[in-house]
Amino acid sequence: MKNTRIFLIGVCAVVAGVALVHAAGWAVAQSAEIKKRTTPMKQASAKELDFPKGTATPSVECGECHQAIYREYAFGFGTDLTYKHMAPKSAQEGLLSLKGRVSSMGTAHSISGIDPWPIHARGDEMGGKSCNVCHYPEPFEIPDLDKPEIERPKARPQGQETEGITCASCHLTPDGKIRGPYGAEAPHKTVKEPKIKTSAMCAHCHSAGKRVVGKQTQTFLEWRDDFFKTGLGSQQCQDCHMTRTLRKLAEAGDGSARPVARHSWTGGHSTQRISSALSMVMVADEQNAANLKFYVINIGAAHSVPTGSSRRAVFLSAEIVDAGGRTLATHEWMFAPWFGDRPNY
């Protein structure tokens, strides 16, 4: 081993690997300007707002009053979100990118109805069937945290998919009220819903079916069964993915500043988020320096890494290079959830 240098490209490869698998074309669903509200709140509250378009209500309508939250949701304000062009199978097929109005950031929730990757995938895999019901759901009840099996939400009709996951998707209850942690007085009906501050809020779309260890689309169940219930920690999804700050709920409202969650949901499109998940240690055997062990340790996520869809993977590539720059050995590992119930499926 005297003249041998060992290069570990694992950490770079982890980041590069995720970027490669998960790079997506992108844009933003909402119009670029948050219109300044001209009608005073009191006047608006004289006639209570309801939302006849349901979860297809464009988020910019809520953004007229909830400006800071809208800016995070639609433009990724305060995040490092980026969406690269996406090559679905081969570069020859052409890259997927968003048509029309384009912005450089925006949360995955805000683009979920126009993200070209799922639209391409369902065309390719499902003959165009609107299988991705969680990308544009009707109002739902928040399930109990202990529910053994998580049902899929109901999808909106096809003509109403493009708004994606709107403010109303998470906040509108099936009986037409706006759920929130406080039940504050507002120009629309509100209902105090303590469950909105727990992981149960995310369960419907971030898990499907029963717990199957190793399978894809299990994020909520991984969190519940492997982290929360085992006593490893008490953080809810929001504590990491929607960190809070003190501010008014609605800029022009009468309410005072309170803890408000940043609607930024950084995940696979954020380098900051991905690089906080794993740590790595390399150990050389004393007897045989050529025998190397790699430990990949989850230090930042309260669920598996990578989590979510089997379309993503983390790669660890090791390459041993001698003093002359010649590669002596290489090895690559892939970490990814399974598509189905078994590792061979």
Ligand code: HEC
């Ligand atoms: C005309 C202005 C206006 C519009 C439009 C509006 N809101 Fe509000 N909303 C308010 C005000 C004002 C409050 C109360 C603020 C306070 O007490 O500080 C509020 C409160 C809330 C709350 C907090 C509820 C709680 O627990 O206290 C949520 C959640 C909310 N709105 C969501 C929405 C959503 C979703 C939409 C669009 C479908 C929307 N709002 C549209 C003005 C508006």
Ligand code: HEC
């Ligand atoms: C109505 C369904 C729904 C709910 C409820 C929901 N999500 Fe999502 N979420 C999605 C979908 C669909 C995507 C992917 C959209 C895309 O990339 O096109 C997503 C994407 C994300 C991402 C980003 C992943 C990436 O690729 O960058 C994070 C992080 C996230 N959600 C966290 C949460 C948290 C935390 C909650 C609960 C507070 C939550 N979500 C509630 C459906 C939902």
Ligand code: HEC
């Ligand atoms: C993916 C689900 C999701 C979407 C989409 C969403 N919210 Fe929220 N919202 C939440 C959750 C969860 C909370 C409670 C956060 C917490 O734990 O403090 C919340 C809280 C709020 C509150 C109360 C203040 C607070 O943070 O507790 C307001 C107001 C609000 N949201 C408005 C909006 C508006 C306006 C939009 C669209 C621009 C929007 N939300 C989109 C999940 C969502």
Ligand code: HEC
């Ligand atoms: C202790 C902090 C923490 C908690 C709590 C947490 N996460 Fe994460 N989450 C992370 C980290 C770190 C990553 C990056 C690793 C990865 O991409 O797999 C991540 C990644 C994600 C992604 C990205 C997947 C993708 O395809 O881009 C989603 C979605 C997500 N989390 C959802 C959730 C949900 C839903 C919950 C609650 C059930 C939750 N997280 C709880 C830290 C956390």
Ligand code: HEC
């Ligand atoms: C149970 C809810 C759910 C269903 C059903 C669902 N998805 Fe998703 N999808 C998500 C969530 C949540 C994410 C983002 C986070 C993750 O990786 O879990 C996502 C992300 C994606 C992505 C990656 C988007 C990007 O830009 O990163 C594609 C592609 C996708 N879904 C396609 C589909 C297709 C095709 C179907 C139907 C076969 C489908 N989805 C059904 C919840 C769902």
